[in-house]
Amino acid sequence: MKLSELKNIIQGIPKTELHLHLEGSFEPELMFEIAKRNNIPLDYESVNALKKAYKFNNLQEFLDIYYLGAKVLIYEQDFFDLTWAYLTKVHSQNVVHVEVFFDPQTHTERGVPFNVVINGIKKALEKGKEELNISYKLIMSYLRHLSEDDAFKTLEEALPFKHWIDGVGLDSSEVGNPPSKFINVFEASAKQGFKLVAHAGEEGPVEYIWEALDLLKIDRIDHGNRCLDDDKLVQKLIQDKTALTLCPLSNLELKVIQNMEDHNIVEILDRGIVATINSDDPAYFGGYMNENYYETAKALKLNTTHLKQLAINGFEASWLPLEDKEKHILKVEQYFSSIQ
Numbered sequence: 279m280k281l282s283e284l285k286n287i288i289q290g291i292p293k294t295e296l297h298l299h300l301e302g303s304f305e306p307e308l309m310f311e312i313a314k315r316n317n318i319p320l321d322y323e324s325v326n327a328l329k330k331a332y333k334f335n336n337l338q339e340f341l342d343i344y345y346l347g348a349k350v351l352i353y354e355q356d357f358f359d360l361t362w363a364y365l366t367k368v369h370s371q372n373v374v375h376v377e378v379f380f381d382p383q384t385h386t387e388r389g390v391p392f393n394v395v396i397n398g399i400k401k402a403l404e405k406g407k408e409e410l411n412i413s414y415k416l417i418m419s420y421l422r423h424l425s426e427d428d429a430f431k432t433l434e435e436a437l438p439f440k441h442w443i444d445g446v447g448l449d450s451s452e453v454g455n456p457p458s459k460f461i462n463v464f465e466a467s468a469k470q471g472f473k474l475v476a477h478a479g480e481e482g483p484v485e486y487i488w489e490a491l492d493l494l495k496i497d498r499i500d501h502g503n504r505c506l507d508d509d510k511l512v513q514k515l516i517q518d519k520t521a522l523t524l525c526p527l528s529n530l531e532l533k534v535i536q537n538m539e540d541h542n543i544v545e546i547l548d549r550g551i552v553a554t555i556n557s558d559d560p561a562y563f564g565g566y567m568n569e570n571y572y573e574t575a576k577a578l579k580l581n582t583t584h585l586k587q588l589a590i591n592g593f594e595a596s597w598l599p600l601e602d603k604e605k606h607i608l609k610v611e612q613y614f615s616s617i618q
């Protein structure tokens with residue numbers, strides 16, 4: 279297949295995004311605009327200088343810059359603009375359903391009230407549903423470098439907005455902050471009716487994936503690249519149909535892999551695990567959904583069967599009601615039939 283043909287095929291696939299940090303979709307241009315209107319100095323003198331700093335050797339180096347950027351977000355309008363920019367971008371890439379993370383503690387820690395953050399995000403998501411026909415779920419993520427008590431405080435703050443939040447997640451610095459640190463707050467979150475996900479096995483060992491499953495009782499694993507290290511785990515993921523939200527460009531930029539050709543997504547798919555493709559923090563890692571599909575497909579020579587499976591998996595692994603999943607999956611199947 280020619281690369282231009284591959285690009286066109288990917289553009290046409292109706293897609294989901296299930297692993298996206300809204301703060302990670304903060305493009306430098308918008309960051310500078312908001313910094314200026316809020317009168318907050320940035321450590322970089324221009325968009326280009328900031329972009330030049332986007333060279334990471336590991337997750338922590340990225341997180342340090344990601345939290346710096348988020349500091350300019352103060353008002354409801356800022357959170358609205360951030361979310362709306364993401365939605366219009368992925369709409370242009372034929373993404374039709376998103377399940378997005380926000381990190382409340384990154385903002386409440388700086389004195390920005392929880393309601394300001396969530397009101398801005400929610401208004402943009404609703405506008406996206408009305409005007410762009412993008413359905414959505416919202417996931418509140420606890421920062422794992424902070425304490426479980428802090429996560430509990432966040433859960434309390436979230437309760438008045440419970441009807442707007444579909445699930446809770448666990449992100450930030452993985453190594454040294456195992457899922458077991460958050461058993462109680464995940465149990466309390468489940469009692470409130472939230473679905474559960476957690477980043478596990480991105481940089482951390484396969485044991486963290488086991489902990490996320492057995493101790494936190496999560497529904498879906500964010501990343502999970504390390505799962506192939508353990509055959510018993512692979513069997514469990516297949517049996518329980520537990521999905522992985524893989525993020526190939528993120529893995530490359532954070533040096534989880536050295537080359538895209540080294541990515542294990544084909545093996546994960548071929549073993550029968552419900553693998554999905556996502557962008558994680560697209561403003562920092564050089565690509566949104568289409569670019570993630572494209573770079574992966576190009577490097578690993580994915581065929582249309584793989585592409586179709588990945589797209590279907592996105593809907594299967596989503597939290598959409600069954601009839602919506604089926605409707606979308608039918609459209610994916612019709613699309614691939616039409617291009618044969």
Ligand SMILES: Nc1ncnc2[nH]cnc12
Pocket residue numbers: 299302337344449450451452477480528558559
């Ligand atoms: N890839 C990632 N891993 C952990 N925490 C994150 N927060 C934003 N992106 C993240």
Ligand SMILES: [Zn+2]
Pocket residue numbers: 297299449477500558
């Ligand atoms: Zn992530």
